[in-house]
Amino acid sequence: MTLKPVCYDDNQHKGYREGRALDPEQMAQWAEVFAAEAPLARPLDVLDLGSGVGRFTPLLAETFGGRAWGVEPSAKMRALADAHAAHQRVAYLEGSGEAIPLPDASVDLVLMFLSFHHMPDRATAAAEIARVLKPGGRVLLRSVFSDRMPELDWHRYFPRARAVEMQMFPTLGEAEQAFATTGFRTLSLHTVEERFAPTLREHARRLRLRAVSTFEHLSEAEIQEGFARLDTALETEAAERPVRALADLLVLGRA
Numbered sequence: 122m123t124l125k126p127v128c129y130d131d132n133q134h135k136g137y138r139e140g141r142a143l144d145p146e147q148m149a150q151w152a153e154v155f156a157a158e159a160p161l162a163r164p165l166d167v168l169d170l171g172s173g174v175g176r177f178t179p180l181l182a183e184t185f186g187g188r189a190w191g192v193e194p195s196a197k198m199r200a201l202a203d204a205h206a207a208h209q210r211v212a213y214l215e216g217s218g219e220a221i222p223l224p225d226a227s228v229d230l231v232l233m234f235l236s237f238h239h240m241p242d243r244a245t246a247a248a249e250i251a252r253v254l255k256p257g258g259r260v261l262l263r264s265v266f267s268d269r270m271p272e273l274d275w276h277r278y279f280p281r282a283r284a285v286e287m288q289m290f291p292t293l294g295e296a297e298q299a300f301a302t303t304g305f306r307t308l309s310l311h312t313v314e315e316r317f318a319p320t321l322r323e324h325a326r327r328l329r330l331r332a333v334s335t336f337e338h339l340s341e342a343e344i345q346e347g348f349a350r351l352d353t354a355l356e357t358e359a360a361e362r363p364v365r366a367l368a369d370l371l372v373l374g375r376a
């Protein structure tokens with residue numbers, strides 16, 4: 122069964138800012154990881170492809186000192202970015218991975234943070250990225266890969282979520298192959314240990330905002346059962362324990 126594409130204008134935009142907010146420690150961690158993998162020159166112009174509400178776009182302008190474009194197909198996600206993630210060197214543009222509204226060879230770095238798996242035509246997206254990237258540029262692909270699926274805490278309470286995500290995300294080989302056809306090769310693959318939430322209780326509070334597209338593929342009954350299991354866990358487990366997860370970042374460049 123193929124999963125139907127998720128349109129963030131329908132539901133996902135509603136709780137995204139709060140449900141997926143990153144604290145300063147998480148932002149600093151990602152800025153450090155991105156900077157370690159970017160070309161050395163400064164300033165760098167950056168494309169945040171599938172930028173959503175602009176969680177990372179101002180950070181990219183600040184970290185690399187150049188302009189940052191957030192390209193995003195959902196009008197409601199873009200409106201939230203314009204309202205809450207404005208920056209003097211950032212512009213949010215309507216577009217998609219398959220149709221990037223930027224000139225040829227105009228950016229030094231492309232970030233896709235949990236957006237590549239939403240692109241229906243990954244080969245066309247890879248060709249578009251190749252078109253807009255300058256020589257020597259880099260692609261940072263933060264994704265889950267279905268053959269390297271990490272243990273995620275919330276999957277314990279929503280057991281079908283893992284099976285859904287196995288369908289939702291490409292394998293590492295499939296992602297690499299989409300880029301190989303346009304001359305990209307893998308430069309490195311990092312696994313970052315991310316602090317997802319300071320406590321299980323806080324993790325549960327954010328999950329209730331349903332700002333995870335996997336929820337769009339679960340039935341209401343499955344979701345309610347999952348939250349009931351999570352409530353039991355909060356009573357019986359250490360509700361104050363931090364929730365951590367391993368996050369993959371694939372770095373690609375052209376030979």
Ligand SMILES: C[S@@+](CC[C@H](N)C(=O)[O-])C[C@H]1O[C@@H](n2cnc3c(N)ncnc32)[C@H](O)[C@@H]1O
Binds near residue numbers: 128171198236
């Ligand atoms: C999980 S959100 C990630 C947003 C942002 N990168 C972040 O980390 O907060 C996935 C985003 O990908 C966007 N998206 C969906 N289809 C896309 C496509 N074909 N091209 C680019 N982005 C797409 C969605 O609208 C959504 O904003």
